[in-house]
Each structure stands twice: as structure tokens, then as C-alpha cells.
Amino acid sequence: MSQLLKYREKLNLTQEQLSVKASVSVRTIQRIEAGREPKGYTLEALSKALGIIKDELLENNNEQPKNNxxxxxxxxxxxxxxxxxxxxxxxxxxxxxxxxxxxxxxxxxxxxxxxxxxxxxxxxxxxxxxxxxxxxxxxxxxxxxxxxxxxxxxxxxxxxxxxxxxxxxxxxxxxxxxx
Structure with missing residues (x-):
């Protein structure tokens, strides 16, 4: 699970609400939640909107899919x-x-x-x-x-x-x- 998705759901925000709050497009949020790493302004705006530090948003949850x-x-x-x-x-x-x-x-x-x-x-x-x-x-x-x-x-x-x-x-x- 993406860190952005985790924090967004914790605050009960929709993608649209977060995009307005962070001044980034909904498509950008979708890309980041799909696995792309946020950079530059996007990283700063999202971390500010979620009230977290940048490093928390970049932490990769290295959960490998469980193999059968x-x-x-x-x-x-x-x-x-x-x-x-x-x-x-x-x-x-x-x-x-x-x-x-x-x-x-x-x-x-x-x-x-x-x-x-x-x-x-x-x-x-x-x-x-x-x-x-x-x-x-x-x-x-x-x-x-x-x-x-x-x-x-x-x-x-x-x-x-x-x-x-x-x-x-x-x-x-x-x-x-x-x-």
C-alpha cells in the first residue's frame, strides 16, 4: 500500500479533496498511489497538506507479495x-x-x-x-x-x-x- 494512500485514508480525504488541499492534480495523486515516487513541489505540497514530514511520505512499505x-x-x-x-x-x-x-x-x-x-x-x-x-x-x-x-x-x-x-x-x- 502506498504511503500517500495510507495517510490520505487516515485523514478520511478523497483524492479530490487532497488535490484541492495540496494544489496538485488528481491524476498526480493517482500516479503516486499507484507506486510512483513524489518529487519536488509535489512531495512538499502533499506532505504539507497531510501534516507529515517528507520522509514519511517517501518511506517505502517493502511488502513483497506473498508467494505461494x-x-x-x-x-x-x-x-x-x-x-x-x-x-x-x-x-x-x-x-x-x-x-x-x-x-x-x-x-x-x-x-x-x-x-x-x-x-x-x-x-x-x-x-x-x-x-x-x-x-x-x-x-x-x-x-x-x-x-x-x-x-x-x-x-x-x-x-x-x-x-x-x-x-x-x-x-x-x-x-x-x-x-
């Missing part, structure tokens, strides 16, 4: 569909994410991790095949690489599920997002 941790954990674990479908680790979480409208930083990170894994998988497998041929290693290097990559992805999925359960965040995340 069970659903986020389910989205993360749905990445396990990679066992059955080649792109299942990406498609399934995206479908659930948009269907349930649980689009936030954590779910975007979950999908981004799976996109990165899906892009890296063929590159690493092909590289190991070429290196195996070049160094005359046994033919078992390719299946071993694939199994190790699947196990690594399984570890990432399970470890993130545990961390979501404990701390409502990802243990293994990226510094960027593909979404």
Missing part, C-alpha cells in the same frame, strides 16, 4: 518431466506458471535454470564426444556424460525444492533471467 511456496515448489519439481520429454523441464513449469498466474522472480529463475541446462546439455555432450574421439577414450564417455548431466540437473531441482521449503528462495540460481 507450495505452488513454487510444484513448479520447480515439475522440471523433473525432462525424464519423459526432452523439453519437459522447460514446457511444464512454464505452463503451470502461466496457468496459475504465479509469475515472479523465483519461478522465472526456475525456468531460466532449465533453459540454460537444456541449452548446455547438447553442447557438453557433443564436446565430450569429440574429446572422447580425439583422446581415444572408450565409447562409454558419452553415456557417462549424459548420466552425469541428468544427475546434476536432478540435484539442482531437488536442492532448490528443499531451499524453497526452508527459506522461500532458490539455493542454486542465476544472476540473469531468460524470461
Amino acid at each position: 511456496n507450495q505452488l513454487i515448489k510444484f513448479i520447480n519439481l515439475s522440471s523433473l518431466f525432462l525424464i519423459f520429454l526432452p523439453l519437459g523441464s522447460i514446457i511444464t513449469p512454464i505452463i503451470i506458471m502461466y496457468w496459475k498466474k504465479e509469475i515472479n522472480a523465483i519461478t522465472k529463475q526456475i525456468v531460466s535454470i532449465q533453459i540454460l541446462w537444456t541449452l548446455a546439455f547438447p553442447v557438453i555432450v557433443l564436446t565430450s564426444a569429440f574429446v572422447g574421439k580425439w583422446l581415444s577414450l572408450s565409447n562409454q564417455i558419452l553415456p557417462l556424460t549424459m548420466v552425469l548431466l541428468f544427475v546434476a540437473n536432478l540435484y539442482i531441482i531437488i536442492r532448490n525444492a528443499v531451499e524453497i521449503n526452508k527459506n522461500q528462495k532458490l539455493f542454486i540460481g542465476l544472476n540473469f533471467s531468460f524470461l
Whole structure:
């Protein structure tokens, strides 16, 4: 909730009444209540009209919307569909994410991790095949690489599920997002 809205409602003022009292437009008040930060004259006029200091009006109430941790954990674990479908680790979480409208930083990170894994998988497998041929290693290097990559992805999925359960965040995340 916007600080302006909180103080305006505390004084039982409508947006129109506050706009007249502060000599700013109703549209400006609506923008500030929607999340825009007041500056300059507007900040001064509103704080004077509400009888508060400027800093109180600028305080951000950093209430993050509560995430549905069970659903986020389910989205993360749905990445396990990679066992059955080649792109299942990406498609399934995206479908659930948009269907349930649980689009936030954590779910975007979950999908981004799976996109990165899906892009890296063929590159690493092909590289190991070429290196195996070049160094005359046994033919078992390719299946071993694939199994190790699947196990690594399984570890990432399970470890993130545990961390979501404990701390409502990802243990293994990226510094960027593909979404």
C-alpha cells in the first residue's frame, strides 16, 4: 500500500479533496498511489497538506507479495518431466506458471535454470564426444556424460525444492533471467 494512500485514508480525504488541499492534480495523486515516487513541489505540497514530514511520505512499505511456496515448489519439481520429454523441464513449469498466474522472480529463475541446462546439455555432450574421439577414450564417455548431466540437473531441482521449503528462495540460481 502506498504511503500517500495510507495517510490520505487516515485523514478520511478523497483524492479530490487532497488535490484541492495540496494544489496538485488528481491524476498526480493517482500516479503516486499507484507506486510512483513524489518529487519536488509535489512531495512538499502533499506532505504539507497531510501534516507529515517528507520522509514519511517517501518511506517505502517493502511488502513483497506473498508467494505461494507450495505452488513454487510444484513448479520447480515439475522440471523433473525432462525424464519423459526432452523439453519437459522447460514446457511444464512454464505452463503451470502461466496457468496459475504465479509469475515472479523465483519461478522465472526456475525456468531460466532449465533453459540454460537444456541449452548446455547438447553442447557438453557433443564436446565430450569429440574429446572422447580425439583422446581415444572408450565409447562409454558419452553415456557417462549424459548420466552425469541428468544427475546434476536432478540435484539442482531437488536442492532448490528443499531451499524453497526452508527459506522461500532458490539455493542454486542465476544472476540473469531468460524470461
